[in-house]
Amino acid sequence: MFPDLTKLTTEDLFGRFYLKAPGNKKFENYYKTIDDMRPFLYGSEWLDAVSGYYINVAGNYDTARLSYFSKDPGKALSAVSALKEKYGITESRQAEDPHKACVSELYGGEELRFRKFLCAYTLVALDIMKADLAGARCMMAVFRWQITIPRKPVRPYFEDVFRAQSPFYNLLSARDKEQFWLDLSNWPNPPQVDWAHMMVNMVLPGDWNRNGRWKWFIEQKTPKTIPEINEELENIGLDLRITPSGNKIDRM
Numbered sequence: 001m002f003p004d005l006t007k008l009t010t011e012d013l014f015g016r017f018y019l020k021a022p023g024n025k026k027f028e029n030y031y032k033t034i035d036d037m038r039p040f041l042y043g044s045e046w047l048d049a050v051s052g053y054y055i056n057v058a059g060n061y062d063t064a065r066l067s068y069f070s071k072d073p074g075k076a077l078s079a080v081s082a083l084k085e086k087y088g089i090t091e092s093r094q095a096e097d098p099h100k101a102c103v104s105e106l107y108g109g110e111e112l113r114f115r116k117f118l119c120a121y122t123l124v125a126l127d128i129m130k131a132d133l134a135g136a137r138c139m140m141a142v143f144r145w146q147i148t149i150p151r152k153p154v155r156p157y158f159e160d161v162f163r164a165q166s167p168f169y170n171l172l173s174a175r176d177k178e179q180f181w182l183d184l185s186n187w188p189n190p191p192q193v194d195w196a197h198m199m200v201n202m203v204l205p206g207d208w209n210r211n212g213r214w215k216w217f218i219e220q221k222t223p224k225t226i227p228e229i230n231e232e233l234e235n236i237g238l239d240l241r242i243t244p245s246g247n248k249i250d251r252m
Contacts (some may be wrong), residue, residue: 002135002168003040005119006053010111012069015098019089020063027239030205031133034126036087037064041126045082049075052119055126056198057205059235063092069115073098107195108188114195117183120168121199124180127166129203135161140204141233143196145224148156154196155181175206191218206238 021033026224034055040046041053050068070076076098083089092167104114117247128136139161158182162169172180187194193207200207224232 001044001047001121001172003047003050003052005052005116008069008112008115008119009071010115011049011100012071012115013073014101014103015073015076016057016096017066017068018063018091018093018095019066019080019084020059020092022088022090024062025164026061027205030057030064033062033064033089034129036089037066037083038126038130038158038163038169039084039102040079040087045079046076049073049079052115054118054122054202055200056201059092061205067103067118069119070098083120104191106192108186110188113179113183117180117186117195120172120176120180121184122202123168124166125199126163127168128161131165134240137240140200140228141238142226142239144200145229145232148194148196148218149220149223154185158184161250162245163209179196204238206236208232 003222019033019037021029021036021140023029023032046053049072050070051207053066053068056065063150066080068076077095080095084091102111103111103118104111107114128139139158143157146152147154169177169180184196185194197207226242226244233240233242
């Protein structure tokens with residue numbers, strides 16, 4: 001089951017959980033947490049409690065930050081309590097209590113549009129990560145250095161994979177697909193990060209915007225080669241290397 005994003009509103013309260021499966025190995029624990037949560041995320045208890053949700057990496061790349069929108073946040077708190085008990089998942093830091101929020105404040109201010117995009121990219125990402133995690137990670141790394149820098153169109157780069165691997169994407173109407181691609185391409189106020197950053201952060205996980213590097217990154221004019229991308233990956237500590245073909249990953 002997927003959340004019904006037509007029911008999402010700007011009045012829904014916003015909260016966050018910081019969830020981690022047992023263990024301390026970064027990257028591996030993050031992906032394990034998402035896999036452990038999958039039945040919960042598609043289950044009626046969670047979907048009855050929220051109008052939408054999205055996921056990003058947190059902590060030392062070992063924690064899944066589960067952000068949600070809800071008209072009845074008490075149900076969301078109860079659902080996550082059941083999740084923790086069933087799968088042994090813990091909270092790596094205190095949850096952010098449900099509250100009124102403008103999550104689009106630094107992303108252009110189109111609140112309802114941004115909320116719907118956050119939920120949509122997460123559902124697509126969950127699909128492609130389940131189908132081929134290594135390929136999805138590779139795709140995001142190459143996207144950042146060979147598509148974003150020269151500002152190439154986003155849709156031709158991603159769509160074949162999304163069609164092949166994402167049931168959620170294929171359920172979208174033609175109009176909603178067009179909106180999704182507009183949103184994934186949206187960059188309302190550079191040098192603030194683009195909307196695609198959220199999806200890159202979830203899948204890769206992380207992005208190249210830490211410690212003030214984002215402005216430097218977007219000022220790059222020349223796409224990087226695969227060996228150069230691998231050097232960047234090593235510099236930020238990501239546990240993957242892209243093969244020369246650019247479509248597979250050798251894990252460290």
